[in-house]
Amino acid sequence: MQSSRLNYKNDLWIDWCPGCGDFGIVNAMVRAFQDLKLDPSNVVLVSGIGCSGKTPHYFNVTGVHTLHGRAIPFATGIKLANPQLTVIVNGGDGDLLGIGAGHFVAVGRRNIDITVILHDNQVYGLTKGQASPTLPRDLKTKALAKPNIQDAINPIALAIASGFTFVARGYAYWPEHLKELIKMAIEHKGTALVDVLQPCVTYNDIFVVDYYKDRVYKLENDPNWDPVVKENSKDEVQEKQAKALEKAREWGDRIPVGVFYRNPHVETFEERIAKFNPLYEQVPPVMQKIVGEDGVSPSITRDDFRRIFEASLVKVEKL
Amino acid sequence: MANDKVYLLIGGAQGSGIETTSYVLTAALARRGYGVLSNREYFSNIVGRHSYIQMAVSSEEIPRSHTFPVDFVGAIDAETVFTHYDDVREGGYLLYDKDTQNTRLIQIKSMESELAERLKERFQELGIELKLASLIDYLANNVGVKVIGLSYRAVLDKLRQKYGLGLAQLQRYRSSIPIGVVAGLMDLDIDSVVYGLSKRFAGRQKIVETNRFLVTEIMEEVKELYGSPLKLEKSKLDHDELLLVSGNDIVGMGKAVGGLRFQSYYPITPAADESLFLERYESLRADGESKGSMLIFQTEDEIAAITSAIGAALAGVRSSTTTSGPGFSLMAEGIGWAGMNEVPVVITIYQRGGPSTGLPTRGSQADMLFSIFAGHGEFAKIVISSGDHMEAFYDSIWAFNLAERYQTPVIHLLDKFLANSITTLPVPDFSSIRIERGKIILEADKGPFKRFDTSETISPRPVIGSGAITWYTGDEHDEYGHISEDPVNRDIMYEKRTVKKLELIDKEVPPEERVQLYGSTDADFLLVGWGMVKGPALDALRELEGEGIKGAYLSLRMLNPLPSEYVLGILEKFGQDKIIVAEHNIMAQAAQLIRMNTGFQIKKQVLKYNGRPIFKMELADAIKLLLEKKEGRVVLKYAK
Numbered sequence: 001m002q003s004s005r006l007n008y009k010n011d012l013w014i015d016w017c018p019g020c021g022d023f024g025i026v027n028a029m030v031r032a033f034q035d036l037k038l039d040p041s042n043v044v045l046v047s048g049i050g051c052s053g054k055t056p057h058y059f060n061v062t063g064v065h066t067l068h069g070r071a072i073p074f075a076t077g078i079k080l081a082n083p084q085l086t087v088i089v090n091g092g093d094g095d096l097l098g099i100g101a102g103h104f105v106a107v108g109r110r111n112i113d114i115t116v117i118l119h120d121n122q123v124y125g126l127t128k129g130q131a132s133p134t135l136p137r138d139l140k141t142k143a144l145a146k147p148n149i150q151d152a153i154n155p156i157a158l159a160i161a162s163g164f165t166f167v168a169r170g171y172a173y174w175p176e177h178l179k180e181l182i183k184m185a186i187e188h189k190g191t192a193l194v195d196v197l198q199p200c201v202t203y204n205d206i207f208v209v210d211y212y213k214d215r216v217y218k219l220e221n222d223p224n225w226d227p228v229v230k231e232n233s234k235d236e237v238q239e240k241q242a243k244a245l246e247k248a249r250e251w252g253d254r255i256p257v258g259v260f261y262r263n264p265h266v267e268t269f270e271e272r273i274a275k276f277n278p279l280y281e282q283v284p285p286v287m288q289k290i291v292g293e294d295g296v297s298p299s300i301t302r303d304d305f306r307r308i309f310e311a312s313l314v315k316v317e318k319l
Numbered sequence: 320m321a322n323d324k325v326y327l328l329i330g331g332a333q334g335s336g337i338e339t340t341s342y343v344l345t346a347a348l349a350r351r352g353y354g355v356l357s358n359r360e361y362f363s364n365i366v367g368r369h370s371y372i373q374m375a376v377s378s379e380e381i382p383r384s385h386t387f388p389v390d391f392v393g394a395i396d397a398e399t400v401f402t403h404y405d406d407v408r409e410g411g412y413l414l415y416d417k418d419t420q421n422t423r424l425i426q427i428k429s430m431e432s433e434l435a436e437r438l439k440e441r442f443q444e445l446g447i448e449l450k451l452a453s454l455i456d457y458l459a460n461n462v463g464v465k466v467i468g469l470s471y472r473a474v475l476d477k478l479r480q481k482y483g484l485g486l487a488q489l490q491r492y493r494s495s496i497p498i499g500v501v502a503g504l505m506d507l508d509i510d511s512v513v514y515g516l517s518k519r520f521a522g523r524q525k526i527v528e529t530n531r532f533l534v535t536e537i538m539e540e541v542k543e544l545y546g547s548p549l550k551l552e553k554s555k556l557d558h559d560e561l562l563l564v565s566g567n568d569i570v571g572m573g574k575a576v577g578g579l580r581f582q583s584y585y586p587i588t589p590a591a592d593e594s595l596f597l598e599r600y601e602s603l604r605a606d607g608e609s610k611g612s613m614l615i616f617q618t619e620d621e622i623a624a625i626t627s628a629i630g631a632a633l634a635g636v637r638s639s640t641t642t643s644g645p646g647f648s649l650m651a652e653g654i655g656w657a658g659m660n661e662v663p664v665v666i667t668i669y670q671r672g673g674p675s676t677g678l679p680t681r682g683s684q685a686d687m688l689f690s691i692f693a694g695h696g697e698f699a700k701i702v703i704s705s706g707d708h709m710e711a712f713y714d715s716i717w718a719f720n721l722a723e724r725y726q727t728p729v730i731h732l733l734d735k736f737l738a739n740s741i742t743t744l745p746v747p748d749f750s751s752i753r754i755e756r757g758k759i760i761l762e763a764d765k766g767p768f769k770r771f772d773t774s775e776t777i778s779p780r781p782v783i784g785s786g787a788i789t790w791y792t793g794d795e796h797d798e799y800g801h802i803s804e805d806p807v808n809r810d811i812m813y814e815k816r817t818v819k820k821l822e823l824i825d826k827e828v829p830p831e832e833r834v835q836l837y838g839s840t841d842a843d844f845l846l847v848g849w850g851m852v853k854g855p856a857l858d859a860l861r862e863l864e865g866e867g868i869k870g871a872y873l874s875l876r877m878l879n880p881l882p883s884e885y886v887l888g889i890l891e892k893f894g895q896d897k898i899i900v901a902e903h904n905i906m907a908q909a910a911q912l913i914r915m916n917t918g919f920q921i922k923k924q925v926l927k928y929n930g931r932p933i934f935k936m937e938l939a940d941a942i943k944l945l946l947e948k949k950e951g952r953v954v955l956k957y958a959k
Binding site for chain 1: 346349350351352508514518521553554558559560561562563564568572575576577578580581583600601602603604605606609610611612614616618619620622623624626627628629630631632633634635636637638652653656716743746747748749752753754755756761765766767782783784785786787788789790791792793794800801802
């Protein structure tokens with residue numbers, strides 16, 4: 001029962017355009033949840049604005065559809081208040097790399113144990129096809145008045161430079177492969193990015209299925225490709241990151257998908273907090289009692305207060 | 320003859336240690352049971368610009384306001400003497416460094432040119448040569464100020480001889496010289512000063528010892544030459560312990576007691592110190608035992624601060640973020656989302672002078688209307704304000720209770736005057752503190768849950784992770800939290816989140832908790848204000864009462880929703896001619912708020928917007944002036 005498809009998917013009508021790459025992402029996520037047998041009440045999907053922002057509504061898990069660009073900090077607050085939750089962010093390229101780019105970088109610095117799924121289609125779909133931060137310069141998708149004059153961000157390279165400890169790219173029309181990437185991302189301890197090439201069938205007439213179908217190839221087909229950090233020496237980390245960055249530049253006749261970089265040895269933010277604050281790890285903040293035995297008074301008594309803030313207390317001695 | 324109240328001012332360059340001077344003196348005075356209120360004025364600068372502390376000390380009460388002129392000005396540098404030459408009363412005391420007496424006004428490069436120009440003009444009018452020695456002569460001979468000139472170099476040289484300190488180290492002791500002089504003039508015993516030093520320099524015995532030597536030498540000398548004319552009577556305050564807290568500290572303490580588990584912030588003056596204070600107490604350790612963990616989270620910007628705080632609140636913890644005007648401006652969209660999704664999140668704002676960067680280290684009350692209206696669209700939002708440190712403590716807890724009871728963002732509107740004022744406060748009484756979590760559900764049955772159930776204005780709130788599956792969205796939504804643009808649903812949801820919620824708050828929270836009337840409705844006039852105006856207002860009223868003019872003060876505490884009928888009832892008892900509003904802005908925002916809510920127009924206004932606090936004497940004068948008029952506006956100007 002727990003892992004049946006219906007338990008993760010609800011019956012809301014999905015109002016994406018027929019053929020949208022987002023369907024592939026939803027399918028891959030559902031299958032990943034099934035394989036991992038996640039408890040639906042323990043999974044939180046956090047999204048931003050746009051077509052991808054609607055993703056959480058289609059799942060039978062808790063969904064938080066937030067503000068444009070802000071899915072990551074919302075997810076951060078949820079995860080840090082209750083580290084036992086599985087927290088997944090769904091955001092578009094404009095959302096995560098345009099208006100929300102600062103948060104994308106910041107979450108990498110922290111290595112919070114969340115997964116970020118980037119719906120990457122090079123356009124702002126819901127506002128009718130403007131260029132997004134991943135659309136290369138000089139290209140003119142069909143809604144643009146003239147070719148794009150801004151350069152593109154490379155999400156893989158930016159994630160590695162920002163400190164993400166799991167960086168992968170998937171293709172929305174390869175749901176089985178994408179499912180495996182999402183599973184690895186969820187199971188990875190630390191901030192994980194899955195950049196999903198997700199054709200916008202309505203507004204992107206360049207990066208269409210026909211464009212991708214002969215170009216995408218799986219990194220893991222190369223027996224020499226090893227993106228995983230094993231010893232965690234400084235040299236090894238630098239070498240793996242350098243190779244991932246080099247691979248991230250490959251875009252043209254061949255477009256790699258798969259895992260670019262994975263380092264499971266970096267302390268998560270939650271672990272860093274617990275080092276200074278052991279109770280944080282022992283009892284998640286949300287489980288901590290803030291009300292006293294009587295059910296109405298604060299759990300911190302006046303006497304506790306005096307002892308906690310002793311440094312601010314002056315004992316009066318009148319002469 | 321002993322005094323019951325003494326006003327002190329000590330100035331020096333930013334970074335020269337006067338904050339320490341203030342702390343040590345305040346702790347020493349608290350040790351002997353005196354009430355102290357110590358404000359700090361400073362530039363947005365790390366080192367070099369003029370800063371000063373202003374202390375009110377009382378043997379009878381915890382002081383609530385400052386006033387001019389003061390009994391003592393202690394100058395660590397020449398700039399302080401030039402800046403504050405007219406702040407000391409006739410017969411008061413001025414401490415200065417004799418080695419600086421040849422300093423010319425023009426040599427003080429750290430002084431802003433506008434002030435230098437004003438001083439030049441004034442000194443020329445008074446026939447004072449633009450040199451410190453000449454100003455000192457004028458103060459001593461023409462004003463009747465008692466000048467205490469010490470050679471700071473000679474004082475420090477004694478330290479060098481005894482302790483072998485290097486030149487750079489010695490300079491740090493300049494700010495200890497006023498401690499010795501004040502201790503002498505007030506006849507403070509050295510043990511109390513050492514107590515203050517030991518609290519400030521815990522574990523650094525050498526520094527305590529060196530200071531003890533310096534302070535003892537100076538205070539003995541001062542007592543011999545001047546006696547102890549500023550000696551206070553034995554304290555009549557009945558406390559066996561006192562908290563020594565800034566506004567930032569006491570708000571942090573309130574939040575800790577209120578059950579804070581997540582606080583986000585982005586560094587900004589004058590709010591960041593609250594988070595830094597809390598971070599020191601993250602583990603809430605009492606004698607080694609951790610009573611909980613608070614996560615104090617420094618974000619990449621204020622947008623992340625508000626949105627991560629909302630995320631934490633959704634997950635079920637008491638969550639807040641702390642900021643000032645510029646940061647709050649960035650939070651508006653997030654607050655709207657919290658309103659739309661009925662999230663209990665607390666935003667603590669310490670107002671400073673705006674707009675834009677404005678006066679980043681000076682105070683203001685110009686963000687009331689912005690706070691009430693921040694965020695596009697319409698949603699219920701609670702805005703409260705505190706009149707002093709003790710209120711700020713209880714209100715920090717109240718804010719969480721209101722947020723959880725009414726499932727809405729609560730803005731706790733404070734200001735720089737509170738943030739940077741250190742006071743001596745009795746340990747709060749805990750007997751009336753309640754933690755009210757409203758309809759929170761920490762453990763629920765597994766499965767989809769109608770988070771926005773419309774059968775009640777306030778819906779049950781299973782937190783994320785409780786077992787319930789819930790949805791949230793900034794879009795208009797149905798009872799499950801799914802997007803809905805249906806017009807019938809829209810009306811129901813819109814009304815639930817706005818007027819129904821506001822009406823419920825208005826009905827349930829007693830007006831007496833939301834506004835506080837000091838004095839009676841048969842007084843000669845009513846002063847209306849909010850926030851930190853309370854202190855100078857009550858003191859000005861007391862002074863006027865001494866002159867036979869009896870006033871009352873109405874302190875607005877819950878600004879939104881305002882208890883309109885209750886407030887109107889009070890205003891109507893006085894009538895338009897007898898009502899004056901006092902606040903730190905130019906638009907008379909409290910008056911506008913009252914007019915908007917009640918239709919009642921307050922026609923007499925006392926306003927101050929130069930970033931400095933309202934002082935008792937200028938407020939009392941303004942009230943007297945306005946009582947004689949039908950309407951009018953007085954802009955308070957006293958400032959350094």
